[in-house]
Amino acid sequence: MKALSLEGVGHSFGQRRVLDAISFSVAEGAMCILLGRNGAGKTTLFSLATGLYHARSGQIDVFGHSMRTDPAAALAQMGVVFQQQTLDFDLTAAENLRYHASLHGLGASISEARLREELGRLEVLDRRDEPVRSLSGGQRRRVEIARALMHRPRILLLDEPTTGLDVPGRRAIEQHVRALCRERGVAVLWATHFLEEVSADDDLVVLHQGRVRWAGGARHVATSLAVDGLADAFDLLTETA
């Protein structure tokens, strides 16, 4: 079963077509990079995949649950880290996580245990009782990832999670997520415009102007296009038609 599958997904805002015939899937336990330049349609795709609103056409399933007809079951399997900050700045890290846990129906004791575990995994446990406002950008991102893991999702969606961070901060976030994928078998859909975040073993989906330009193993993209490396491949795929 696919962790996430999109089939023929299209969407438009008024007359403006933003996504067209998007089809790809993320395998269970796979690390999938959604690569695209700014404005490629990544954020709209995230909105659709997280059920914020429905696609005009096509089908989105999460572990076989349709986002349109059974959003609760689909969302229960999914952890999301949005591009924008979605933490309450006035609340502490722990309070933010507890809020999220309650939205997923977790009880108090299980919520406390996971809170410690996930904040510990992301190395921000010592900041748990500080207001989010006082945390650095990188720490806030980690708290958000820890939060997305509170309900033990089987797929994690991250929209440009490293934007605004310095290089060591980006590296640390990436390593944490890759470890999650490797050690816990959580499928990951990682949207980014940074080429260096793509690793040879990842699955890769290149999105440009609302269409999927390429989908497959990242190691094959250069050879299949007969170019020298990922950078050249990406340039070729995102040349304006």
Next chain:
Amino acid sequence: MQVLIALLLVMSALAAPAAAETIYVSNEQDNTVAIVDGATMTLQATIDVGRRPRGLALSVDKKTLFVAEGDDNRLDLVDIAKRQVVGQLPSGADPEFFVVHPDGKRLFVANENDNLVSVVDIAAGKVVGTVDVGVEPEGLAVSADGSTVACTSETTSMVHLIDSRSLELIDNLLVDTRPRAAAFSADGKQLWVSSELRGTVTVFDTATRAQTGKVEFMVPGIRREGVQAVGIEMSRDGATAYVALGPSNRVAEVDTMTLKVRHLYLVGQRPWHVALSDDQKRLVSANGNSGDISFIDLENQEVVKSVPVGRGPWGVVIGP
């Protein structure tokens, strides 16, 4: 929610005192006496009486209501049980206010135009004596022991003390401009006289006949001329006096020891007279301009309800 509110209403109804009493109000412009049930605070009946009824009082046995009718120069007798006029008494000309002597046999009536106080023998049904007083006599009071009758004269600005037995004038005391009502304290040691134009109450020692104090009234936001003192009612324990303050739409509760105003109650427009219930827990004001009476819960110090009774309510008494 409706159920909850119904429940609350029942609870509050249980908490309220069920006063078995009746309020009688003279409607000066309607020529009626309104009868209001004290327990439900609703108008029960209005009975037609003579023209321009103002002063009214219950007989000592509380079976008869006397009503002074200024334009008919007489008093009507209302049978409380039958709720109808059952007879008349002579009063002298233009009776405005009167008192029932504690002996139960005589009425003292102020004849506004004749500068007289007429004494009416109830049983005989005739005027048995007159006393000359100042110009425009109005307020009347009788001491609890029955020995002294006090009468105010509006234009002379005096209170005249009359020996009720000999009908001789004992003394004339100057008071503030346009005195309206007079009242003896329950122990008979003090006499209170209200001044309409100065908005004060002057207090006299009845033994020395010397002025011992003065009550001043102030209603925040109302000019001094708008605060006029008219009807007075004394509590039975002597601790409290209630004064109707006319166009300021207030009734004052006055501490008789300190002569300080304890509380001001907002009532209907232009209260003329006030009356205390038998249990002393409730005060009713007759509001001349708004055509209603206001019930004041004295225990909680709040005005609970105003009930329309007719045009120009003036006098008010509370009976069984």
Next chain:
Amino acid sequence: MKTRHAVRALIGILRRETLRTLRQRGRLLSAIIRPLVWLAIFAAGFRSVLGLSITPPYQTYVLYEVYVVPGLAAMMLLFHAMASSLAMVYDREMGSMRLLLTAPLPRWYLLAARMLASVVVGLPLVYLFLLIARYWDVRPPVLGYLAVFPALVLAGLMLGAFGLLVSSISTQMENFAGVMNFVIFPTFFASTALYPIWRLAEAGPVLANIAAWNPFSSAVELIRFTLYLRFDPVSALVVLACLVVFFLAAVVGYDPGRGLWSRRGGEG
């Protein structure tokens, strides 16, 4: 929707609202000072020292301070609802609305829970105001404070639903400011909150008519009547009907298939 899950989510939402409110001291303070200032200023401006003529539920003559207190309590609910929906617009711009809506629960439930939480958090301040008003000699019967509770909740929910609707329509903060100026303030002033109908009629029959039909007037009167242990079924029905209509419209506004987001995008 499992009941236990739903209850836990409601408690979580309630806790978040409470924590946020408690940590915004300034907002808390201004929320209680505002009606007190209005009480002081309006009561001074409206010369009522001779008493207002009797209007139900009052059974006797009252001073303006007494009249205006239920209206100011409703004003607190209105401003609280608007502040709350402003927070929702902000949440949308800041993205935390997304977090709420990706919870695996029906969207209408999440929105209703958010609305209910906001009302519950706002009520203690209204009670504090009603208690402070006793120093202005505004002393409704003690049981009235109990009876007014469901009325405050109902009125708060109606105004909260209105705020939710506004937040579903206005995609940006600027729109929201416009709504505040052109909807909220007229709603408040053309109602029975500050002046009785007969007084508005003196100013103009049009104003009096608007106030008579204004649902906010119904919220005010519902509060006023219950505070004095009377029940006004018409007001209650109007408030209830408006609550249902506003809430359903707001749910449509947030609907994943029909709502504004799906039509215009918006970054929230």
